[in-house]
Amino acid sequence: MLRIQNIRSFYGNLLVLKNLSLHINEGEIVTLIGANGSGKSTLLKSIMGLLPPRQGLIVFQDKDITHLRTEKIVRLGIALVPEGRHIFAPLSVQDNLLLGSYSRYSFRNKSEVMADFDRIFDLFPHLVKKRKQLAGTLSGGEQQMLAIGRALMSRPRILLLDEPSMGLAPIIVEDIFAKITKLRSEEKTTILLVEQNAEMALDISDRGYVLETGKIVFQGPREDLLENAEIKRAYLGK
Amino acid sequence: MGSIYALAALGFNIIYNATGIINFAQGEFVMLGAMLMAYFAAVLKLPLLLAFIVVVLLVACVGLILERGCIHPLKNPSILVLVMITIAASILLKGVTMFIAGKEVHGMEYFSGENTVVDMGGAKVPTQTFWILGVLGVVVCGLVIFFNLTLAGKAMRACAFDRTAASLMGIPTKRMVMFSFFLSAAIGGMAGAVIVPISMADYQSGAMFGIKGFGAAVFGGLGNNFGAVSAGLILGILEALTAGYLSSHYKDALPLAVLLLVLFVKPSGLFGSEAAGRLKKF
Numbered sequence: 001m002l003r004i005q006n007i008r009s010f011y012g013n014l015l016v017l018k019n020l021s022l023h024i025n026e027g028e029i030v031t032l033i034g035a036n037g038s039g040k041s042t043l044l045k046s047i048m049g050l051l052p053p054r055q056g057l058i059v060f061q062d063k064d065i066t067h068l069r070t071e072k073i074v075r076l077g078i079a080l081v082p083e084g085r086h087i088f089a090p091l092s093v094q095d096n097l098l099l100g101s102y103s104r105y106s107f108r109n110k111s112e113v114m115a116d117f118d119r120i121f122d123l124f125p126h127l128v129k130k131r132k133q134l135a136g137t138l139s140g141g142e143q144q145m146l147a148i149g150r151a152l153m154s155r156p157r158i159l160l161l162d163e164p165s166m167g168l169a170p171i172i173v174e175d176i177f178a179k180i181t182k183l184r185s186e187e188k189t190t191i192l193l194v195e196q197n198a199e200m201a202l203d204i205s206d207r208g209y210v211l212e213t214g215k216i217v218f219q220g221p222r223e224d225l226l227e228n229a230e231i232k233r234a235y236l237g238k
Numbered sequence: 239m240g241s242i243y244a245l246a247a248l249g250f251n252i253i254y255n256a257t258g259i260i261n262f263a264q265g266e267f268v269m270l271g272a273m274l275m276a277y278f279a280a281v282l283k284l285p286l287l288l289a290f291i292v293v294v295l296l297v298a299c300v301g302l303i304l305e306r307g308c309i310h311p312l313k314n315p316s317i318l319v320l321v322m323i324t325i326a327a328s329i330l331l332k333g334v335t336m337f338i339a340g341k342e343v344h345g346m347e348y349f350s351g352e353n354t355v356v357d358m359g360g361a362k363v364p365t366q367t368f369w370i371l372g373v374l375g376v377v378v379c380g381l382v383i384f385f386n387l388t389l390a391g392k393a394m395r396a397c398a399f400d401r402t403a404a405s406l407m408g409i410p411t412k413r414m415v416m417f418s419f420f421l422s423a424a425i426g427g428m429a430g431a432v433i434v435p436i437s438m439a440d441y442q443s444g445a446m447f448g449i450k451g452f453g454a455a456v457f458g459g460l461g462n463n464f465g466a467v468s469a470g471l472i473l474g475i476l477e478a479l480t481a482g483y484l485s486s487h488y489k490d491a492l493p494l495a496v497l498l499l500v501l502f503v504k505p506s507g508l509f510g511s512e513a514a515g516r517l518k519k520f
Contacts, residue, residue, distance in 0.1 A: 050402060074408035086403035088396045098389065099396050103408025105389060154408060 001026040001190055002047070002078075002158055007056030007066075009039075009046045016042045017053065018214040024158065029184055029191045033198040033225075033235050034211030040194045041083055043211070044160050048080050049073045061157075075103045079156035083163045083194075085147040089136030093127055096135050096146055100153030113153075120149040123179060141172035148179070158190040159183070165197045173197065177204055198235040202226055210235070239437070240474015241374040242268070245429035246451020247458065247466035248377065249422035255398035255461050256418035259320040263304065263328040265448020267423045271297050271430020272439035273335055276344035286349055294427045300331070301423020305416045328444065336441040345438035370432045377425055378467060394418065398461070446490070453497045459506055473497070 002024045009017040016039045024030045034040050045051040047058055049070040058066045065073055088096050097120060098105075101113045121128045124145040130138060135146055144164055151159060161180070165173040181204050183189045195201035202208055208225040210218040218231060225231050246268055253261040271293055278289035308323045309315075315323075348354055350365040357363075384391040397404040397414045405411045429447070430439070437443070454473050458465025473493045481489040 048406065050405070069410075070405040071408045071410045074406065080406050082403060082406060086400050086406075088399050088403065090399055091392060091395060095392050099392060099404075099407045099409070102389065102393055150407070 001061060002192070003057075003059045004043075004047070005057040005059070007046060007053035007058065009042055009051055009053040011042070011051075016214050017046065019056070020211075020214065020216060022209055022216060022219070024190060024192055026157075026190055027184065027188055028207065029180070029193060029205045031193045031195060031198070031201040031205040031208040032211055033195060033201065033208060033231075035234075036196075037213075038211045039214040040211055041162055042214075044080055044082075044162050044192075044194060047073075047078065047160065071103065074154055074156075077155070077157035078160065079151040079154050079158075080160040081144075081147045081151045081162060081164060083166065085143050087135045087138075087143050087146050087150070089134065091135055092132055093135055093138070093146060094131045096150050097153050100150035103154050116153055116155070120152060123152075123182070124149055141168050141176070144168060144172075144176060145179075148176070152183075152189075156189065158192065160192045160194070162194050163196060164193070165195060165200070173200065177201075180204060198231075199226075199237075239433075239477060240471040241370045242429050242433045242437075242447065242470075243450045243454040243473050244374055244467045244470025245377060245425055246447050247454035247470045248381065248463055249426045249429075250452055250455040251461055251463050251466050252418050252422040252425070254455070256394060256415050257309075257320065259317055259324065260452065261419075261422065262321065262324040262448065262452075263331060264422065264426055264451060265444035265446070266328045266331040267297050267301060267426025267444075268430040268433070268447040268451070269439055269441070269444030270300060270331065270335065271427035272434035272437075272443065273339055273344055273430070273441070274427075275431035275434050276346045276439065277339070280344070280346035290428075290431050293431045294424050297427025297430070298420050298424035301419040301421075301426075302416065304423075305419035309419070310412065310416065328448070332441055332444060339441060341440060343438045343440045344434070346435050348435045349432075364436065366432070366435045370436075373428055373432045374467070377428065378463075381463065390417075450493070453494060457497050457500055 004020065004022050006019045006021055007017055008015060008019060020043065032040055032043070042051060046053045049065070049068055052067050056066070057064060060076060060078060063076065065076065088099065091099070097117060101116065105113055126142055127145060127149065130142065135143065138146060148161070148164070164176055168176070177200055180191060180193070184191055193201050193205065202222050202225055205222050207221050208219065209216050210225070210231060218225070218228065246264055249264045249267065250260060253259065274293045274296055275289060278284045278292060279286060284292070304327050308327060309320060312319070348364060348366040349369045354365040355362040356365055385395055393404065393409045394414050394417070396407065397409060397411050401411055450473060451470070454470035455466050457473065458469030476493045476496060477489050480492040484492070
């Protein structure tokens with residue numbers, strides 16, 4: 001569904017992604033693990049067109065999206081929940097969700113968008129009571145739910161999540177991971193999960209990739225990653 | 239007069255919020271509005287409403303051309319480069335206006351007839367004052383509605399707050415920048431069109447509108463529209479008081495002196511605080 005071939009991305013003159021390739025099949029949950037500065041967020045930025053790669057190819061559903069503008073990529077059905085959530089703090093919860101539907105909002109499908117509000121509130125019942133509140137006043141966990149809900153409002157075929165567990169209490173992380181699993185089983189959303197919290201992320205994934213200094217150094221089904229001695233030591237703390 | 243500064247300050251804010259730059263050509267938009275209005279209404283004798291609409295659209299288009307021609311083509315310009323461009327644009331607009339309209343001062347009669355006044359408890363208030371206040375009121379209401387109730391307005395606020403996140407929502411951030419230039423040029427044009435019967439205009443009056451409007455924008459807390467309107471009105475009143483009680487020679491100086499003082503004491507502006515800056519809301 002999403003295929004990344006030999007991309008090279010730079011920050012200025014600094015080569016961050018070195019001939020990186022990976023692919024995600026429809027309906028999969030794929031986890032990407034790697035240390036700080038290994039290029040995980042850079043990869044997501046490259047996919048979204050925020051930092052287009054200088055070389056290589058990104059193909060989504062047989063369409064070359066390597067050099068498309070971000071808003072076009074969103075329109076095609078890729079959504080990113082960015083690291084640090086990036087919700088619109090001065091706007092209400094409801095307006096945040098509404099903006100999430102910007103790419104497909106029009107007079108004609110207004111009712112469809114309204115129905116999606118209910119979908120999101122079903123998934124995250126926490127947010128219902130707070131829909132009129134300013135997003136900046138929510139707790140960290142609620143902001144993360146809002147960020148995911150907002151991304152879902154564009155009805156993505158594939159959802160990219162950048163460190164959804166960052167800075168959250170373990171119990172909330174569990175809740176959010178449960179929601180991610182539910183998304184895949186109920187809405188058939190394909191998911192690419194980028195996580196430091198490698199064990200939890202791998203538990204809900206089908207496959208995983210390990211990224212080290214801009215290169216994929218290991219890939220395989222969940223079990224292979226969980227049982228690999230090297231990965232256990234470096235990422236799973238065992 | 240204060241209303242004009244408030245309108246100019248709103249123009250500064252809209253572009254600042256969308257792009258993070260100060261558009262130094264904002265005063266020129268006001269000047270263009272004034273010059274064009276004098277031309278259409280006094281020389282061509284178009285009906286007032288028609289002239290007003292044409293003027294606003296023309297100035298808005300100038301804003302649009304400025305953005306399309308000078309700002310948009312740059313890929314990753316630094317803030318400094320963008321600010322320089324707006325300064326260059328302001329000099330260019332001034333020059334072109336002088337070339338076409340000459341160096342004379344242009345004016346026109348009040349919207350409600352030559353030198354009509356309303357007697358308010360002994361003070362003679364020119365009728366044009368009410369037109370100016372009316373336009374300010376309409377613009378402020380319009381902006382409140384736009385930014386709080388429409389999807390495009392909310393999208394613009396989202397852009398102002400977090401550009402990357404906005405583009406991740408599929409919001410075309412570059413088009414929002416273009417629209418912000420269109421909108422603030424239109425507001426500048428309106429300000430010019432209503433002020434010209436009172437203050438008259440020539441090719442270089444833009445600088446004064448620009449500086450005072452910028453003053454009001456900073457005074458009220460850059461990016462804060464409520465602050466801009468209040469600060470604009472306060473500056474206008476200060477100016478009138480100076481002219482009345484001290485001397486009209488100092489009328490331009492005192493408000494700017496007060497502005498400097500405010501900036502020394504509270505650089506974030508009267509209504510701008512760190513927290514409010516983050517949670518900015520119209």
